[in-house]
Amino acid sequence: xxxxxxxxxxxxxxxxxxxxxxxxxxxxxxxxxxxxxxxxxxxxxxxxxxxxxxxxxxxxxxxxxxxxxxxxxxxxxxxxxxxxxxxxxxxxxxxxxxxxxxxxxxxxxxxxxxxxxxxxxx
Amino acid sequence: xxxxxxxxxxxxxxxxxxxxxxxxxxxxxxxxxxxxxxxxxxxxxxxxxxxxxxxxxxxxxxxxxxxxxxxxxxxxxxxxxxxxxxxxxxxxxxxxxxxxxxxxxxxxxxx
Numbered sequence: 354x355x356x357x358x359x360x361x362x363x364x365x366x367x368x369x370x371x372x373x374x375x376x377x378x379x380x381x382x383x384x385x386x387x388x389x390x391x392x393x394x395x396x397x398x399x400x401x402x403x404x405x406x407x408x409x410x411x412x413x414x415x416x417x418x419x420x421x422x423x424x425x426x427x428x429x430x431x432x433x434x435x436x437x438x439x440x441x442x443x444x445x446x447x448x449x450x451x452x453x454x455x456x457x458x459x460x461x462x463x464x465x466x467x468x469x470x471x472x473x474x475x
Numbered sequence: 476x477x478x479x480x481x482x483x484x485x486x487x488x489x490x491x492x493x494x495x496x497x498x499x500x501x502x503x504x505x506x507x508x509x510x511x512x513x514x515x516x517x518x519x520x521x522x523x524x525x526x527x528x529x530x531x532x533x534x535x536x537x538x539x540x541x542x543x544x545x546x547x548x549x550x551x552x553x554x555x556x557x558x559x560x561x562x563x564x565x566x567x568x569x570x571x572x573x574x575x576x577x578x579x580x581x582x583x584x585x586x
Contacts, residue, residue, distance in 0.1 A: 388575070390521075390577075397477060397564065397577060397578070397579050397580040398513075398521065398564050398566075398577040398580070399577065400574055400575040400576065400577065403575070412573065412574060413574075414574055415572070415574075448520055448521070453523075453526070455527065458509050458527050459508040459509035459510075459511070459527075459567060459568045460568070460575075461509075461511040461523055461526050461527075461566060462511075462513075462521075462523065462566070463522075463523040463526075463532070464520075464522075465520040465521055465522070466520065467519075467520055468520055
């Protein structure tokens with residue numbers, strides 16, 4: 354099912370921007386839709402965004418709509434999450450995940466990357 | 476506030492059976508969307524445990540089983556082992572939100 358590796362996390366002040374990257378290997382990256390999922394410290398999982406296999410469509414959770422954008426470079430097997438106007442409540446481990454699905458079913462996520470921590474604090 | 480509700484914790488002695496519930500609504504599980512289950516062991520990323528309501532990926536032990544009915548789903552762990560300690564999440568899709576949703580998560584403790 355391949356491997357995913359995120360990078361780009363760090364500490365950032367409220368209102369600033371940060372871009373996360375996720376590199377895929379061991380599978381044909383350009384064939385799959387990709388997602389970002391986050392997990393605040395000690396909390397549960399929250400779906401953030403999805404991008405189609407070719408980048409032509411995206412969808413976002415209401416909590417990040419208008420502030421985050423998702424993109425991909427299939428020639429580099431890389432997924433991105435551009436996070437603007439960051440808020441303290443965006444502090445989380447951000448995971449990228451490959452979408453898996455069957456015809457007529459609901460998609461799920463496998464595999465997941467190891468995650469990258471984003472801390473929004475002054 | 477998670478769209479899918481799970482009990483915060485369940486526990487059992489080694490060898491026992493525990494069940495984790497996942498309660499949704501008419502816009503997600505009740506709308507016919509599949510339920511998937513993930514296991515997150517301490518300090519690691521989530522891993523799919525059950526997909527499409529009841530199927531186990533290759534390599535997942537048959538001690539894990541799941542079902543779905545109406546607006547709810549459940550995950551059963553039989554023959555509980557110390558290595559099963561961790562967090563478990565259900566996941567589906569919500570038509571009203573037009574997005575994917577996770578359960579609130581359940582911590583499994585082996586006594």
